Each structure stands twice: as C-alpha cells, then as structure tokens.
Amino acid sequence: MEFTMGGRAEVRITPADVGKRVSVRRRSEGGAAGWRFTDTVGVLTSWNNHVLSITPKSGESVHIAESSLVAGKVVPSAPARRRGPSATFAELAHVCARAWQPVESEPLGDWQLRAAEGFTRRANSVLPLGDPGVPLDEALARVERWYEDRGLPAYIQTATGAEGTQENLCAELEEHGWRREVTAQVRIAALAPIGDLDADVARVRLSRGIDEAWLSRYQRFDTPGPHVLKVLGSGPSVWFATVPGDAAGDAPAAIGRCVVDGRWAGFMAVEVDAAYRRRGLASAVMTALARQALDEGASAAWLQVEADNEGAHALYDRMGFVTHHLYHHFRSA
Structure with missing residues (x-):
C-alpha cells in the first residue's frame, strides 16, 4: 500500500470525503518496538469530533482518532473481477x-x-x-x-x-x-464450466417438489411446517436434487436446491451426509443442477456461503466462484 508523494506520507482526505472509499494508515503504541502502523481500507462513513469511522468489507466499523493518522487517500472501488459474469x-x-x-x-x-x-x-x-x-x-x-x-x-x-x-x-x-450476528459471502461464477465438470451425475435425481427424504437430510429447521415448504418452494424455477443412500430406506446421501431466474442459477442447501463425504457428491449435485439450469437458458451462477465455512470455500474455489460482495444480518439490541 503506497501513501507517499515525493518520499513523504500525506493525509489527503478531509471530512468532505465522507461516503468515499479510502485507504488510511494510523499509528499506535507498539511498546518496546516503538510505533506500530495499521492500514485500513473501506468506506469513510463519518468524521465527527476528530474521530473517523471507516466501514471495511467486514461490515464492522473501525473508529480512528484523527490525531493518529499518518497517511490517507481516496481510492477507487475494487477492480472488476476478470473471471465470471459481470453483475451489479x-x-x-x-x-x-x-x-x-x-x-x-x-x-x-x-x-x-x-x-x-x-x-x-x-x-x-x-x-x-x-x-x-x-x-x-x-x-x-x-x-x-x-x-x-x-x-x-x-x-x-x-x-x-x-x-x-x-x-x-x-x-x-x-x-x-444494532449488532452484526452473521456474515456471508455472495459468490458468482460462469455456469457452463460447472455443468461441464466430470462428475458422477447418474445417481442424482432432480424433481420440482420436496419429499420427506429430501427434508430428512436438510438440517436447518426443527419441524418442516408449511412455512418451510413455502420458502423452499419459492422462486421463478425451483429444482431439488437428491442422491439416494446406499441402502433402501436410508436418508439421502446428498441433496441440493437450485433456483433458475433469468440468466442466474442460484445454488443452495447443498448438503452431504458425513458418511458419504469425499466421494464427489457435492460436485455431482451442483453439476446436475447446473445442466438443468443451462437447459433453461441460464448462464451465470451464484451462491451464499458463510465466511467461516472453509471446506465449502475450497470446493467453490475449484468451481471458479469468486466473491462479489458480503452480506450481514444486524440484530436489534
């Protein structure tokens, strides 16, 4: 991160820059090591009473004393991604x-x-x-x-x-x-490469409706009442994927849900039973759903994944997904 101009660091932001994306460097005491410097990049959301508030991607504001600033400048928005579809x-x-x-x-x-x-x-x-x-x-x-x-x-x-x-x-x-409780990534990718994956889709069954077997694998509710079915069944064109277990009567080995909406195919509820992991079932579910979405004219994919779900991040990285933005849920105190 470069702040110098002619070899000299400068603070080149003012309260008039509130609302703009900025990059600042501030100093704090570092004990025996002397001064320590910290860089922050985000939107300058306020500058009152000699204190700056900057909100970075994480969504949690950082408050910085004006007197601690060493350097600062307005910076352009993050560059457009070179992979995947464009989207606002x-x-x-x-x-x-x-x-x-x-x-x-x-x-x-x-x-x-x-x-x-x-x-x-x-x-x-x-x-x-x-x-x-x-x-x-x-x-x-x-x-x-x-x-x-x-x-x-x-x-x-x-x-x-x-x-x-x-x-x-x-x-x-x-x-x-209000306090932030959950942060997740919204990721996007081109759809065709997902449909072209060499995945075993022969066992994946697609349907328009939800059955008891699918619900038995989906672990996001206590009782699957009408409200659950209403939400899961909502969307312009909804598909459900199921991979049966190895034995008759077993709960599904894996499930998934896809909503096709114009050029977009959204993937959600992709879950694999712990006993069936590392068999490529998540990839198979997403590939089967992607092929169905391609048949309906979709060309781009999106999904939401919590920021700390490292295993899912690795899978989605391999599929070409990149983070478009973060979303947060703030709860009233």
Missing part, C-alpha cells in the same frame, strides 16, 4: 431475495419487511434496498414493532464490499445499537 449489487440482491421468498412481507418505503415464522434469516429480515421514506430512527422503531408483533427478533440484511453496497447503513445501525 442491486441485480444480485433482487435475484437472491427471489430465491428465499417470505411467507409475508410489507413495504416500508423502499425497504421490504419479510417474515416466515423464523425459518432462515434471509426470509425473516428487512431488505433495505433504498430509502425507508421516514427518518432512520422512525424506520428502525417500525421494524422492531413489526417483528415484535410476530414474536420474531428484528434483523436487517445489509451488504458491503462492492459498488453501491451499504457501508453507511451498517455504520448507522451500529450507532443505533
């Missing part, structure tokens, strides 16, 4: 939302309040794509009342790390006492 944040946010449709929803300006009796945060959180139409304090109070009326915790889903994402909203939520 707004496009992907709408596509992902259509794959996890709630049981009920209500608009608040450009925000969408969503609920599905608690099944998956993605269907039980506010999607804030725009202006709520009222001051933020009032919007947050309405959100809290709406979820309280349904016996649910109040969550707001935000995004960081791409052009047009919501670093400012993340910082404002933190200032209002």
Whole structure:
C-alpha cells in the first residue's frame, strides 16, 4: 500500500470525503518496538469530533482518532473481477431475495419487511434496498414493532464490499445499537464450466417438489411446517436434487436446491451426509443442477456461503466462484 508523494506520507482526505472509499494508515503504541502502523481500507462513513469511522468489507466499523493518522487517500472501488459474469449489487440482491421468498412481507418505503415464522434469516429480515421514506430512527422503531408483533427478533440484511453496497447503513445501525450476528459471502461464477465438470451425475435425481427424504437430510429447521415448504418452494424455477443412500430406506446421501431466474442459477442447501463425504457428491449435485439450469437458458451462477465455512470455500474455489460482495444480518439490541 503506497501513501507517499515525493518520499513523504500525506493525509489527503478531509471530512468532505465522507461516503468515499479510502485507504488510511494510523499509528499506535507498539511498546518496546516503538510505533506500530495499521492500514485500513473501506468506506469513510463519518468524521465527527476528530474521530473517523471507516466501514471495511467486514461490515464492522473501525473508529480512528484523527490525531493518529499518518497517511490517507481516496481510492477507487475494487477492480472488476476478470473471471465470471459481470453483475451489479442491486441485480444480485433482487435475484437472491427471489430465491428465499417470505411467507409475508410489507413495504416500508423502499425497504421490504419479510417474515416466515423464523425459518432462515434471509426470509425473516428487512431488505433495505433504498430509502425507508421516514427518518432512520422512525424506520428502525417500525421494524422492531413489526417483528415484535410476530414474536420474531428484528434483523436487517445489509451488504458491503462492492459498488453501491451499504457501508453507511451498517455504520448507522451500529450507532443505533444494532449488532452484526452473521456474515456471508455472495459468490458468482460462469455456469457452463460447472455443468461441464466430470462428475458422477447418474445417481442424482432432480424433481420440482420436496419429499420427506429430501427434508430428512436438510438440517436447518426443527419441524418442516408449511412455512418451510413455502420458502423452499419459492422462486421463478425451483429444482431439488437428491442422491439416494446406499441402502433402501436410508436418508439421502446428498441433496441440493437450485433456483433458475433469468440468466442466474442460484445454488443452495447443498448438503452431504458425513458418511458419504469425499466421494464427489457435492460436485455431482451442483453439476446436475447446473445442466438443468443451462437447459433453461441460464448462464451465470451464484451462491451464499458463510465466511467461516472453509471446506465449502475450497470446493467453490475449484468451481471458479469468486466473491462479489458480503452480506450481514444486524440484530436489534
């Protein structure tokens, strides 16, 4: 990271740069070693009372005393990826939302309040794509009342790390006492290479509906009530994949779900029984679903994976997926 100009570090940002992506270097005491320097890159979300707030990709704001700055400059947005499809944040946010449709929803300006009796945060959180139409304090109070009326915790889903994402909203939520609970990556890739993988798809069965066997492998709920079936079955074109177990009557060895939506194919609920891992079943499920999506005219793939799921990251890396942005769920205090 280079801050020098003519051999001299400079602070070339001011409060007028709030809202821009910046790179700063600050110093802190390093004990016997003297000064220690730390670099931070993110959106400058505020500069008040001689303290800067910068929200990096992680979504958690960093507060920096103005007096500790050694260097700083405005930097361009992250360069476009050279692999995979091009996509805007707004496009992907709408596509992902259509794959996890709630049981009920209500608009608040450009925000969408969503609920599905608690099944998956993605269907039980506010999607804030725009202006709520009222001051933020009032919007947050309405959100809290709406979820309280349904016996649910109040969550707001935000995004960081791409052009047009919501670093400012993340910082404002933190200032209002909301806390980030979960961070996940939204990854994208070209679809054809996934369909071309040399995977054993002969055992993969595709269907439009969910049966008891598929649900017995999906471990994301206590009781598969109508709300679970409604959310899982939602989307423009939904497919379910099942790999039967080795013996008749066994729970499936692997499952998956795919939602085809225009040029996009979203992969989710890819799960493999522990006894069947390292047999290529996750790749087989995704390959079979990708071929079906290609037949329907899709050309690009997306998925969501929690930031700490290292095993899944390795698989998706091999398939060509790259991170487009991060999303977070903030919960009311």
